[in-house]
Amino acid sequence: MNLGSFHLTLVDDGGFRLDGGSMFGSVPRVLWERFKPPDARNRISMAAKSLLIERGSDLLLVDTGLGDRGDARFRDLFGMEEGAARLPERIRRAGYELGDVTHVLLTHLHFDHCGWNTRQSKAGPLVPTFPRARYWLDRGEVAHARSPNRRDRSSYDPRNWEPLFEAGAVELFDGRAEPIEGVRAVKTPGHNADMCIVLLDGGDGARAAWWADLVPTVAHVSYTWVMGFDLYPVTTIENKEKWLPRAAEEGWLCFFGHETDSPVGRLVETKPGRYAAEPVLGS
Secondary structure: OEEOOEEEEEEEOOOEEEEHHHHHOOOOHHHHOOOOOOOOOOEEEEOOEEEEEEEOOEEEEEOOOOOOOOOHHHHHHOOOOOOOOOHHHHHHHOOOOHHHOOEEEOOOOOHHHHHHHEEEOOOOOEEEOOOOOEEEEEHHHHHHHHOOOOOOHHHOOHHHOHHHHHOOOEEEEOOEEEEEOOEEEEEOOOOOOOOEEEEEEOOOOOEEEEOOOOOOOHHHHOOOOOOOOOOOHHHHHHHHHHHHHHHHHHOOEEEOOOOOOOOEEEEEEEEOOEEEEEEOOOO
16 A cells, blocks of 8 residues: 555554453453453463565564574464464565565564564574664663563573674664654553654555554454553553544554454544544455
8 A cells, every 4th residue: 555655555464362361451351352252261362463664675574573493382372373374474475575674663672573584594593683783772661571570481582683683783863763754663661661663654645553462453443442561551451541642633544463353444433532443445
């Protein structure tokens, strides 16, 4: 799809599952299960999507999915979709090679957003999956990932970023960055302290937002539907109150990276201060 001067391609890393109660926090199951029916283990279907943004000679990838290092226990725990095409193959099917990617922009370093940052080389060591790319990481997020707290320690795997530093492929930023013209990372805490959303400005009013885990699925558009995983849930609500009205008013294209059914939409105000996502057909 085109957005002003950008050509956008949504790619994914196969489906997986997470506990529904954790995904919706204090929202009662009787409400959220109407939108996301759970399986027998109370897990809901999730996507691990990434966004390719092409502009001129630049090809930027936002987030890199789950990766391929999970063992049998990991794959069972997270209900990973067996036999599904994974992110590298999806990129190739979209008409690109891994070496075409010039920038990788990470919203944060939880394992389900950065798993394909690295891959096993034939010689053995982990190396950057995208050999020509500069990897853009928020400095505060790196610091926390290297010394996480007890609550979120299991979300981080240093194999997903330390080889990038060893390869000299990292660009650190502090809260804001613009890796290519019109693509901005903006620190938006709530899920954790240093997560970023990604805002696109393709010119002539063509704008979009990659919400990351601020709004992981369309069901989370409601201000108070906040994940139990969020370290700072009140801050999540405050940032939704800041960004969602603007997205609706200005007609932004919205990308929901964990949404399985309608990952691309536009926000509409259904009642004063209440929003819903209308799917964009053909996306």
